[in-house]
Amino acid sequence: MSTAMSLDPEAVLADVRTFVDDEVVPHAEEFDRTERLPRSLLDRVGQLGLWAPFLSVDIGGAGLDMVTLGRIHEEVGRGCSGLRSMLTVHGMVSWSVGRWGSAEQRDRWLAPLISGDTFGVxxxxxxxxxxxxxxxxxxxxxxxxxxxxxxxxxxxxxxxxxxxxxxxxxxxxxxxxxxxxxxxxxxxxxxxxxxxxxxxxxxxxxxxxxxxxxxxxxxGPPGWAAGTVMTGALDLGRYSVACGSVGIVQACLDACVAYTSRRTVHDGRLRDLQLIRRKISDMVTSARAARLLCEHAGRLKDAGDPATIMATWVAKYHASTAATAAASDAVQIHGANGCSPDYPAARLYRDSKIMEIIEGSTEIQQTTIAEEAYREVA
Ligand SMILES: Cc1cc2nc3c(=O)[nH]c(=O)nc-3n(C[C@H](O)[C@H](O)[C@H](O)COP(=O)(O)OP(=O)(O)OC[C@H]3O[C@@H](n4cnc5c(N)ncnc54)[C@H](O)[C@@H]3O)c2cc1C
Missing domain, CATH: 2.40.110.10 (Butyryl-CoA Dehydrogenase, subunit A, domain 2)
Incomplete structure (x- = not known):
């Protein structure tokens, strides 16, 4: 298996998909029930080079682009939002040290943050x-x-x-x-x-x-962090949550397509009912739209364009609300099974609600996006 250091985005993504399918998805309910991620799993994240691959090469990072980072966080979010949250906050700390830290702070902290030997919150x-x-x-x-x-x-x-x-x-x-x-x-x-x-x-x-x-x-100097470290780290965190929310929508879609293909009612399969198909279509459309918004925000980050701040708000607002809608439909489609821990729908439903609260709640996005719209039009 290659590591993120190989810097071949498609190879990194293929490795991440395999990791998520083989080592995260099968255990996600257990992680949720025990309220823990095993140390061995966190070590695997380090082996794959996923803790802070976006740091530039000159400071010891892998220089991974933001679009690929977003796709990685989508994949991890598809498997387990708890693990994706860990990537998010650790990434925010690593980014802050890499972007704003002194030479001494970088020397002391970046290598162990990149490897995951030091976990940042x-x-x-x-x-x-x-x-x-x-x-x-x-x-x-x-x-x-x-x-x-x-x-x-x-x-x-x-x-x-x-x-x-x-x-x-x-x-x-x-x-x-x-x-x-x-x-x-x-x-x-x-x-x-x-x-x-x-x-x-x-x-x-x-x-x-x-x-x-x-x-x-x-x-940095005293009193200086609000518009710099805090704003920058929160923007990266928001981007990660937006991408992770796309992963939740995709997980809902995957679970519902599988379930409705097996489940029969009135001598037919659930998947053949038009009202079910409408929900599936909504999930497909939401996943694609949210993914494109995230990719747009990622491209602007890669270009160093400050418009990424607004693009990230929009992506997070759309993706997190799409995730709660998709997860609600996923529970509905699974019926009683969707209310049990035997299927992922209940966990996705609970996780999706968190996405509307963290890194700027839905209401904060709604007021901020409108404010920016008035500024742009004026
Ligand atoms: C699972 C989880 C993980 C978290 N991890 C971290 C972490 O690692 N580090 C960290 O620092 N924090 C973390 N948080 C905290 C998170 O950042 C806050 O919950 C979030 O900023 C919202 O703040 P609050 O909960 O105090 O709600 P409040 O700010 O009290 O808001 C309550 C409600 O009022 C609404 N509201 C607030 N202001 C306005 C407004 N101006 N206009 C309209 N509506 C408004 C909100 O949208 C919300 O619905 C985490 C929270 C959760 C749930």
Whole structure:
């Protein structure tokens, strides 16, 4: 099997499809039930070079293009949204270090982030601030040459297995980003069980109590992270969630085509009923439309075109709402079986709802896209 380092996008994608079909899909219900991803699976992701393949070659990455990255995240999302979420947040941290980190930060963190030996998590949300990140209350105060951080982060994907935290904290009027090893004294990680969806993504809350870090932990100058590290990382995360949502639609379609071809009612197969066919047609159309929107956003990223920000909002809005619609239809088509853990429909239904909340909720996309439309037309 080749690795992402081979840089042949089609070969990488073929490997990822085989990995997802053989090692993810058959175990996705178990990952969901046990609320864990086995270490061996995370190691396989590292062997395939999938943790941060988009980092440029000059800083040790594989230089994989964003369109291919999106297709990889679609494939992984087709198999297991919990695993795709892990790729998303780790990618956001790796991207931040690669794009904005100092030479020292890159030297220290990039190699283990690329291999997956160090797992990075993105710590922005708090119990009282989500969509409105400016309301975050975590505070970093200058202490000699370093900083002391106090705060409470919540809903942190991969937090249970985190090695490196990218923590956003207030430093005076502005927001700063810090690279905090999870073993630093004062970091307390508590698992959050029983989430609605992406249950295998090992979510945690993280309390920081008098956490002391050196000046070298801060990315960029004080108060500078909101429009740079945060915006850029969230854009990449949103792109990943959009692509992962396409994977959910595709998984719904695959499951429904298989099920309706087997299941009989009134002496005929489900697949021969027009009302079922309408739902199948909707899934096919949604998957194709959402995939094209993601590809468009990916191409703009590869071209370095800032229009990718709007394109990614649109792709995420369309793909995540398409995923909830497709998953709802998938449960309906499977009847009682769709309500049981014996078929993937129930998991896809729960996972799809998460896609409408994370990386900018549906309502935030709706207001942001309209705002941008008025700006473009004016
Ligand atoms: C499974 C999961 C994984 C997550 N992983 C991470 C992670 O790794 N790191 C991290 O930092 N965070 C993570 N989060 C948190 C996630 O980013 C937030 O849940 C998200 O930003 C929404 O914030 P909130 O939940 O506080 O909802 P709120 O911001 O309180 O919003 C509540 C509701 O109000 C709506 N709303 C809010 N503002 C507006 C507005 N201006 N106009 C109209 N409607 C509005 C929202 O759409 C939503 O429906 C995760 C969440 C989940 C569920």
């Amino acid at each position: 993105f710590c922005l949300s708090e119990p009282d601030s989500g969509s409105d990140a400016t309301a975050a209350g975590t505070l970093a105060e200058a202490d000699g040459s370093g900083w002391v951080i106090n705060g409470h982060k919540k809903w942190i994907t991969g937090g249970q297995v985190a090695d490196l935290l990218l923590v956003f904290a207030r430093t005076g009027p502005g927001m700063s980003a810090f690279l905090v090893p999870s073993q630093t004294p004062g970091v307390e990680i508590t698992p959050i069980p029983n989430m609605l969806g992406t249950r295998s993504s090992m979510i945690a809350e993280i309390v920081l109590r008098d956490v002391r870090v050196g000046a070298e932990a801060m990315i």
